[in-house]
Amino acid sequence: MALWAMGDFHLAFSVDKPMEVFDPVWKNHEKKIQKYVRKSVKDTDTIVITGDHSWGRNLEECELDLKFIEDLPGKKILLRGNHDMFWDAKKTAKLNDAFDGKMYFLQNNYYTYEDYALVGTKGYCYEGKDSIEHFMKIRERELERLQISFDKAKGDGYSKFIMFLHYPPTSIGEQESPFTQIAEEYGVEQVIYSHCHGQKRYDDSFKGEVNGIMYRLVSADYLRFKPQRIL
Numbered sequence: 001m002a003l004w005a006m007g008d009f010h011l012a013f014s015v016d017k018p019m020e021v022f023d024p025v026w027k028n029h030e031k032k033i034q035k036y037v038r039k040s041v042k043d044t045d046t047i048v049i050t051g052d053h054s055w056g057r058n059l060e061e062c063e064l065d066l067k068f069i070e071d072l073p074g075k076k077i078l079l080r081g082n083h084d085m086f087w088d089a090k091k092t093a094k095l096n097d098a099f100d101g102k103m104y105f106l107q108n109n110y111y112t113y114e115d116y117a118l119v120g121t122k123g124y125c126y127e128g129k130d131s132i133e134h135f136m137k138i139r140e141r142e143l144e145r146l147q148i149s150f151d152k153a154k155g156d157g158y159s160k161f162i163m164f165l166h167y168p169p170t171s172i173g174e175q176e177s178p179f180t181q182i183a184e185e186y187g188v189e190q191v192i193y194s195h196c197h198g199q200k201r202y203d204d205s206f207k208g209e210v211n212g213i214m215y216r217l218v219s220a221d222y223l224r225f226k227p228q229r230i231l
């Protein structure tokens with residue numbers, strides 16, 4: 001048994017959104033993802049896929065992309081990314097019903113791996129794209145959702161945590177944030193995030209150990225499409 005993570009598959013089997021226009025590393029990226037995930041992840045393993053799954057704008061346009069994920073080996077736990085238009089956070093239970101036994105959607109709930117609780121939410125950091133007021137509002141909502149995930153796990157007796165975010169835990173230049181504070185408060189062992197694409201963005205936030213917590217960036221291009229072993 002092993003726990004793996006990788007995020008930002010940015011699949012587009014039904015819509016015209018070639019990723020290699022951003023960086024040649026993305027050429028045939030879905031083939032690389034399939035090859036490396038199949039090579040590493042066993043059916044008895046768990047993989048957390050940290051958001052930006054599909055470019056489709058609704059469930060219908062995402063169908064083939066989600067089928068691609070469903071067909072990968074292991075237990076698939078999905079986190080919401082900023083591009084996941086098919087996933088209304090408030091209707092996560094509906095997705096979990098629809099894909100029951102095939103894929104698991106992490107939002108306002110938690111999953112487990114051995115004696116660890118896997119908690120998470122999309123998160124948010126400031127990228128200069130919105131007003132400070134809007135940023136604070138979205139971040140607050142995400143913190144509430146993360147808190148629900150922790151509360152449910154803790155309420156069920158879990159005390160060991162791995163925390164998953166789509167966005168980096170800190171905005172550029174920050175040494176801490178409400179997300180790193182909550183991770184420290186709960187004694188989280190690892191914080192896993194993705195979202196950052198391209199050489200210029202890989203150092204946006206923490207990587208490695210900070211205040212006893214291991215931070216890992218797992219965006220697919222950063223990992224060259226090879227899943228990262230977490231446990």
Ligand SMILES: [Fe+2]
Pocket residue numbers: 008010052081195196197
């Ligand atoms: Fe992304």
Ligand SMILES: [Fe+2]
Pocket residue numbers: 052081082083166195196
């Ligand atoms: Fe993203």
